[in-house]
Amino acid sequence: MIPVRTATEPAITGGLRALPRLVSTDIETFSHEVWGRLAWFSPAGDLPGDVHDLFSAAVVDELVSTRGLRTPFLRVAKNGSTLPDRAFTAGGGLGAAIGDQVSDDKLLALFADGATLVLQGLHRTWPPLVAFCQQLAEELGHPVQANAYVTPPQSRGFDDHYDVHDVFVVQVAGEKRWRIHPPVHESPLPDQPWTDRRAAVAAAAETEPLLDVVLRPGDCLYLPRGYLHAATALGAVSTHLTLGVHAWTRYALAEDVLAAALQNLSEDSELRRSLPIGSASAGSALAGSASVPASLVGDLELVRARLLDVVRDLPLAPVAERQALRRKRSQRAAPVGPIAQVEAAAGLADGVLWPELALRAHLLGDVVSDGDGLVLRSRAGEVGLDPEDVADVRTLLTTGRLDHLAADLTRRLVLAGVLVPVAAPG
Numbered sequence: 001m002i003p004v005r006t007a008t009e010p011a012i013t014g015g016l017r018a019l020p021r022l023v024s025t026d027i028e029t030f031s032h033e034v035w036g037r038l039a040w041f042s043p044a045g046d047l048p049g050d051v052h053d054l055f056s057a058a059v060v061d062e063l064v065s066t067r068g069l070r071t072p073f074l075r076v077a078k079n080g081s082t083l084p085d086r087a088f089t090a091g092g093g094l095g096a097a098i099g100d101q102v103s104d105d106k107l108l109a110l111f112a113d114g115a116t117l118v119l120q121g122l123h124r125t126w127p128p129l130v131a132f133c134q135q136l137a138e139e140l141g142h143p144v145q146a147n148a149y150v151t152p153p154q155s156r157g158f159d160d161h162y163d164v165h166d167v168f169v170v171q172v173a174g175e176k177r178w179r180i181h182p183p184v185h186e187s188p189l190p191d192q193p194w195t196d197r198r199a200a201v202a203a204a205a206e207t208e209p210l211l212d213v214v215l216r217p218g219d220c221l222y223l224p225r226g227y228l229h230a231a232t233a234l235g236a237v238s239t240h241l242t243l244g245v246h247a248w249t250r251y252a253l254a255e256d257v258l259a260a261a262l263q264n265l266s267e268d269s270e271l272r273r274s275l276p277i278g279s280a281s282a283g284s285a286l287a288g289s290a291s292v293p294a295s296l297v298g299d300l301e302l303v304r305a306r307l308l309d310v311v312r313d314l315p316l317a318p319v320a321e322r323q324a325l326r327r328k329r330s331q332r333a334a335p336v337g338p339i340a341q342v343e344a345a346a347g348l349a350d351g352v353l354w355p356e357l358a359l360r361a362h363l364l365g366d367v368v369s370d371g372d373g374l375v376l377r378s379r380a381g382e383v384g385l386d387p388e389d390v391a392d393v394r395t396l397l398t399t400g401r402l403d404h405l406a407a408d409l410t411r412r413l414v415l416a417g418v419l420v421p422v423a424a425p426g
Helices: 027-034 057-066 104-112 127-140 194-205 250-265 294-313 316-330 338-349 387-399 407-415
Strands: 040-042 074-078 116-119 144-151 166-181 211-215 220-223 228-245 289-293 357-359 366-369 374-378 381-384 419-421
Touching (some): 057 116, 127 144, 166 194, 289 294
Antiparallel strands (some): 116 144, 166 220
8 A cells, every 4th residue: 555645735834834924913804904905014023933944144145155046046236226147147167157157256246335135036946935935825826936135234225116916025134124105006917017107106205104114033014016115224234035926816817708708709700701901901090080990890890799799608617717727837836856756656666665655735736628538737737547547536636645546547646746755754
């Protein structure tokens, strides 16, 4: 019998889940009254645990000096502007002559001169944050990324601005003063950056702030997208994490509805027909509407009517499937080791009862039809299933139990990265 582990999620340090470590109110209040609406400050004393298991100033030094970090995993800013990559990168020397590797010598000079270091994509490069961000994304139902900002004393890395994603700001070391102003453009979409509203942002930044607070180690600040903010380090080097939450929106659902409707309209032979010759020629504009050629009015009205009909009668299931697919693609499953997977599969083939296996965390798997049969589709890809395997695979996905899986299927799931070996304690 194959060893069983029913827990499918990695434990967060100290047994704490992610969101309660970031907000000082209960989760129900945060979900219904704060999320996407209000800026929220949580002092360290009102939060469980601290943040040193996630990140520290020593981690910054390790990443930029010994890990061969490359752009775009680091940005450097000074006086509100981002420096060109060549200002802080160089070749890696013999055997690693890659020109965009971070130069610790250049960084030392820049940081000593007041530049801010921005470590990007830490949800991909630092293991504790890989696990924490995946857990937070699982709880929120929205994709999460992690950056770190390291600011010299009395320095401000960026001017007042807003982000197009929600953020949890976690102070790691030092102190930083944050000035928060209400949005000039509420709930901006990804293609509506603050740079499109520079004048409004600059004017709002001169008004009385909504929140003026100093973050100290362990404090956390939640900012919905659109809230203006600027931060200044106080007295010593300041390091903070920014956990960016790229929230799914109703606008995204509208995009999925439109995409599904257009797919349906592609089956309408009348809409696939070519427009008449000369239908958009100059001089044929409709009186009173110079931007609409008269010869196109009938076609536009037909298209609009058909589109409205399709949207009104569109089944919701295809739209939900599109949204689910986008969610799958927006995050990764828990990390997997190719060598460990192959060795585990070989051990199973040899009849060895090693290793203990578990369902890979954050897999987001389901059993679907691909037209030729049933497949297990997840963030790890697709695995074809025989009819007799389906019930056991569905049990695996819902409970984590794998003791009834056939040996050959188990091996295939290991090689596909669906099942992973569980490391021995210690």
